[in-house]
Amino acid sequence: MILAQKKDLLGLKDLSKEEIELILETAAPMKDIIKRDIKKVPTLRGKALATVFYEPSTRTRTSFEIAGKYLSADVVNLTVENSSVKKGESLRDTIKTIEVMGFDIMVMRHSMSGAPHYVARNTDIRIINAGDGSNEHPTQALLDLYTIREKKGTLEGLTVVIVGDILHSRVVRSNIYGLSKFGCEIRVVGPSTLMAPEIDKLGVKCFYNLEKALEGADVVNILRIQKERQHSGLFPTLDEYANLYMVNGEKLKRAREDVLVLHPGPMNRGVEISSELADGTQALINEQVTNGVAIRMALLFLMAGGTRDEIAN
Ligand code: CP
Helix, strand or coil: CCHHHCCCECCCCCCCHHHHHHHHHHHHHHHHHHHCCCCCCCCCCCCEEEEEECCCCCHHHHHHHHHHHHCCCEEEEEEHHHCHHHHCCCHHHHHHHHHCCCCCEEEEEECCCCHHHHHHHCCCCEEEEEEECCCECHHHHHHHHHHHHHHHCCCCCCEEEEECCCCCCHHHHHHHHHHHCCCCEEEEECCHHHCCCCHHHHCCEEECCHHHHHCCCCEEEECCCCHHHCCCCCCCCHHHHHHHHCECHHHHCCCCCCCEEECCCCCCECCCECHHHHCCCCECHHHHHHHHHHHHHHHHHHHCCCCHHHCCC
């Protein structure tokens, strides 16, 4: 089992195509469990999972918690706001404290790029990166890949457009690392002030005009404008941003008729996505959330040493 040989899941940059496929294939039977009346299997009985979030989260933290519970793990959530971090305890001491309580897997989100990598080097617990600064958000990209593959039947050769705040987004980097392993054409589009300088080195095509970027697209993944990270006036006003880069039904006519619309959430309706599109039939935003639970169940299962043959019995 490939993932059982890796201690941590820190990013999609480090995963092979085969490892990603294994996670996606394992998520499918996990999704069946979510649909059952009794959503509980004994697979991770006796395992302990801690979620440690230094940044706010609704989807990622909650879905890891419920994923662990559906698999019968014991799950503890450390909310930094109510922890001894507030008394000045260091990251290293916080993690050591959790380690010696006997946890098997720790899910961690941090505002600093590389924080989960630092923790992974300094603890025996398996670490899953739930988003680090502007670096990676691997489980978001995995659920995005799952959602696309479920609808299109394949990932190979698709044209995927990623729109918005490329500079600050960890979702875009993990999506690029994942999609490029499946031969997708990846286009990133946004204002030049929100375009990361090194992004063209990752094999993507950069656009500054949304309509041009959307020509013939199979998938459009719309990023959240991260208001909390905009400290230096990178665009004049939200209205101006919306005028040029908000994806709506009219602009989407440039894409293929069967285009899929993704957004990792939370959304700024009327800024990066129109409400009409967010609530329309092309949008898969709620399915992404459901798939996020299945992906995280699959990951917990595989990282705890589960094999393909014993899935979902
Ligand atoms: N997509 C995502 O990471 O959402 P949360 O911040 O709510 O976890």
